[in-house]
Every structure is written in structure tokens, then in C-alpha cells.
Amino acid sequence: MSTFESSVYRAAALHAELLRTLAETDHASPVLEQQSRLIDDLDSHIAVSNQRLKVLEVKREADRKELGKFRNSYVRRFMYRAACQQDKFTHRAEKGEREFFEVTQKAQREHNINTSLREQRLEAERSKEELESMVEQHNEALEMLDKLYQSVFAGRTPQSQEEDEAEQMCDRLKASYQNLRAEWQAESMAVHLLENSHTLMDEALTRIRDALSYSKSDRLGGSVVYDMMEKNRLAQAEQLVAMARLEITRAQKVSPHVKAPAGVSINHGRVLRGLYYDDIFSDSTFRNELRRGVSEMQRCDEQLQCELDAARSRRKQLQAMLDCRAVELKEARLRLQREREKVFETVMRGSPQSEGRLQWSSEDTDKDKQGKTRPPLLRIATSQRNPEVMMKEFEAWRDKERQMKVVFE
Secondary structure, eight states, X not given: OOHHHHHHHHHHHHHHHHHHHHHHHTTHHHHHHHHHHHHHHHHHHHHHHHHHHHHHHHHHHHHHHHHHHHHTOHHHHHHHHHTTOHHHXXXXXXXXXXXXXHHHHHHHHXXXXXXXXXXXXHHHHHHHXXXXXXXXXXXXXXXXXXXXXXXXXXXXXXXXXXXHHHHHHHHHHHHHHHHHHHHHHHHHHHHHHHHHHHHHHHHHHHHHHHHHHHHHTTTTOOOHHHHHHHHHHHHHXXXXXXXXXXXXXXXXXXXXXXXXXXXXXXXXXXXXXXXXXXXXHHHHHHHHHHHHHHHHHHHHHHHHHHHXXXXXXXXXXXXXXXXXXXXXXXXXHHHHHHHHHXXXXXXXXXXXXXXXXXXXXXXXXXXXXXXXXOOOOOOOOTTTOOHXXXXXXXXHHHHHXXXXXXXXX
């Protein structure tokens, strides 16, 4: 028997156990998503119920105090009796009692609803924990199955050309998916950086417009306060533009498609002369410089918006391609798994032409049902059924086989 067939025999029990685990836990992932949505919906209902209950409790307490004051007020009772309106006093007291009773009933109903929602929330949380455990078990079994297949089917498979073709196709699609994933991540990072840059540029535009507004408020000159506020806004605008430029540079490094927008030049004017030797002509000239700066910054902001829209469009296209490639990769992996399952079945039957499937257990170690001698299976008790232990034993056997192969070579 070849080394490959021996590996299949050794991995057969673990392979069957992992497939059983995957079949039992395959439903957990979609159910977990539904359970998470259910919990979110219950949380929103509980929040609304808490608000209603709080309002009703406040109203009930206010009605209780008002009713107590009215019924226990001897002055009001005497005034109604003196005005021969005792029936009106009784009617108003009964009305207050009815309103208090209605609010109490509403509060009690809302309290019952709130309690029921909280109980449902607790039950849903317990179910979610169980589903999370099943999903974790499913992922671990899937990871172990991939690891098992890598160990058994590494390289060329002599018994199945279809398995080799499916494996090559899966490897090509995986490499393509990883490349697309890297491009998508780069464009996503570029979008994030450009959004930050656009926000900073908008803030810088607000600051330079504030500076222009302060400059217009000082048309007649002589105001040191306006000049100081103007210089402060210009300094803030320049700092924000520099930060926006830095974000654009980072976006260009992660994505070669990002282009730098037009430059922005901010003129601060002559600080000392503007503070101590202010005049109407210098202010007019400086306001023209500020208008030029606003115009340049607006043009830069518009170009930056175009780059941001282009980056978002590229990210959307890559996302569509990535989703399509993910579906293709999933189908290729399923096909590869089916081919490998066929290889297991073929080897365990003894030949491709054999009908039926041999039911071997860990106790069948020397003879098959036809009486032919075969290598002993891996000693794994069927009652144990622990995939992790089974995987460790199989890996130990594989290491021993490799060592023996090296010694003989």
C-alpha cells in the first residue's frame, strides 16, 4: 500500500468525525445572525418601554400627590360646602381617583410588558451563547479539516486528477482574492484619509472666511483686537491646510490613483505694520489677498471632493469584484472538499470499482471483509470522539512517517 493510501487510512476516523461535527453545526452561523438581530430589536423595545414606564411612574406619583392634597384639604372641602357645591367636590375627587387608577393600570401593564421583554432578552442571550459556542466549534472543525487536507493531499494526488485540478483552481482563486482584498483595503484606507483631509480643508475654509470677516469689520483701521483675531484665524487655517496636505500624502502612498489637488497659499500680511501702523489702503490690499486665499482653498476643496468621490467609486467596484471572487472561491473550496471526500471513499473501499462501502471500526486492524491484509488503522477509540486528540495523534504519525522517509533516503 502506498504512503498516500496509508495516510488516508490513518485520517479516516478523524475525517468522519470532522464531517459529522460540520454537519451538526452548519446551521449555527445563520441562526446566530438572526438571534443577534432579535436581541437588537428587543433592546430597542426595552428602551422604549423603559421610557414609557418612567413617564407613567412620574405621572402616577404626581396624580397621587394631587389627589391626596385635594381629598385631605379641609379648606377646600369647607369652601365647596359653603358654596353649596359639595357634589362638585365629590365629582372632582372621583375624577381624580379614576385618573389615578387608570394611570396605575397603564403603569402596571407597561411594567408587565417590560418584565416580559427582559425575560425574552435573557432567554435570547442564553440561546446566543449556545449558538456562539456551536459557531466556534464549527470554525475549529473547519480549520482542522483544512489542516488535515493540507497534510494528506499536499502535492500531487495519484488517485485523483480531479482533486489536483480542483486544488490548483482553488489556489489561483485564493491568490486572486487576496490580491483584490489588498487593493480593497488600500482604497478603503485612501477613502478614510481623504475624508479626514476633506474635513480639515472645510474647517480651514471656515477659518479663513472668519479672518476675512474680521478684516471687513476693520475697514476704518485702528482696531488691534480685530487684527489679532484675524491673524489667529489665519494661523489656524494654515495649520489645518498643512494637516490636510499630510492626509493627502498618506492617501497617495496607499493608493497610486490619488492625485494631489492644487496648492493653497495663505498670506499673513505684515504683522507689526498691521498692528501698529494700520491704514485703509493696506487693509484693502490684504483683503484682496484673503479673497485670493479663499478662492484657492475652495478650488482645492472641490478637487479634493472629486478625488474622494473617485476613491469611493473605486472602492465600490473592488467591493463588487471581491464579493464575486469570494463566491467563486467558496464554490471552488466546496468542489475541492467533495473531490477529497471522494478520494477518502475510494481508498476506503479498496478500489474504485467496488460496490458498497466497507464499515471499518478501530477494532478492525488486520483483515478487511474480503480477508485481505491491510495496514492497521490509527488506534482511536470510537467512544472518545475528540477531534483535537485525534488530530494530534495523526500529526504525530505523520511526523514519524517523515522521519522514517528521511532515514531511508
